[in-house]
Amino acid sequence: MKTAELFDNRTVFSLEIFPPKPDAEESVIYDTLEELSDICPDFISVTYGAGGGRNGCKTIQIASDIKNRYGVESVAHLPCIGLTRNQAGEILDSMQENGIENILALRGDCTDSRKGCGDFSHASELISFIRDNYDFNIIAACYPEVHPESGSAVEDLKWLRYKVDCGVDHLITQLFLDNRYFYSFIEKTRIAGINIPVEAGIMPVTNKRQIERMVKLCGVELPKKFVRILERYEHNETALRDAGIAYAIDQITDLIADGVDGIHLYTMNNPYVAHKIYEAVQSLVKVRACATEQ
Template identity: 35%
Template sequence: MASGIENILALRGDPPRDSASYDRASDAFQYAEQLVKFLKERSSRNGGRGFGIGVAGFPEGHPDTPNRLKEMDYFKQKIDAGADYICTQLFFDNRDFYDFRERCELAGIHVPIIAGIMPVSTKNGFVRMAELSLGSRFPAKLLRAVGRAADDTATARVGLHWATEQCRDLLDNQVRGIHFYTLNKSDATRQVFENLGVSSSRALQGQGSKD
């Protein structure tokens, strides 16, 4: 594209913080599916590939949809509307990602799934993650390790080790890509790269993929 932007992550978005008078029914796009369809139609009008369009995936389940069977039906609607790839919410147990990937296959969803990883850096940040991720599970082993950490420096080491092992396991199991939630702090991501022995993000894209 002329602007250099090639991909758009289409998200429904969070309601305003002061949401007492907020009415989602008045939004132009009430659901991400509608935004995907809008982008797909307009990005390909002039021919060519247009924008790559991504959507959010929730390995542990969407917080607004407790019915997990219905959740996959709704999720497939976003893919069928024209999404090219999925970027997941952060998670700390890879088994949740693999289960989500398999459920996508069962639902007939075959676009690439990019795993969302966020290294723990501080104990306060850990609590903030729980708020941002809207229901992510924190494995007992991780909680125990963070609880043992004497200070934020030790907590960061725990988080770096956990994220590195997550990424190593994901790459060994043919993940199509890894997205790091950095919150504008890239030190941990760079250290994960070093631990994995890679120097470029290309090494984290599509290992084991046949296409």
């Protein structure tokens, strides 16, 4: 099933996981999937490779298993920076052969080693390539607090509209900790004529290192309420974890009450955190029925 078909007058609830690192046992991710299986999300997305690596074989296999073994729709991430059109075609052919119908098309991290390599400079170019040559459902990323490389919110919205016009069916936001940014962003996207479903990406912040990384990579603003939580619990790992879970639950509850199209939970491969959040919000969404493992 294509994810764009899931948004039918209800709140979609989805999860994101990442493949194990090259030196880790592959069984680790399947243990995680087993623990997540009773949540029965509308879909699970799988990031490409591990730690930004280019090896997406695990992504394809895991995404295929999510759909065929666990009966949950899957989404495979595909960053295009550094890829040639032939390489992208080979990856997409493999995804298609494995029954994957949904692609999250991304630019990817533009490191020095990848600059000037490959045939794609922006996600919009990959989206056009997929739309012209395949029948995948295409998902793309968006940034409520503006993409870190954009000169302004107006410029960011302009390029988002262009990306959507290239063939996007559904958007997922980068994480944010202040819902006001999301509501303002949605209002602006609708005014700009972007009328496809937009899922709110929520990452439960459960440790200080994670917070520091988010601020550095994504430019996420820390609301005063969250800063107070950090200051109070930063030296107590369990308390900070629980406070981070509670904060995410409050975010999700508010978003659903406001009529958000969907919630995309960045699980960080932590079933405990995902379960705690799901248990708190499951009555607010119409979850799908669990499928029996084949």
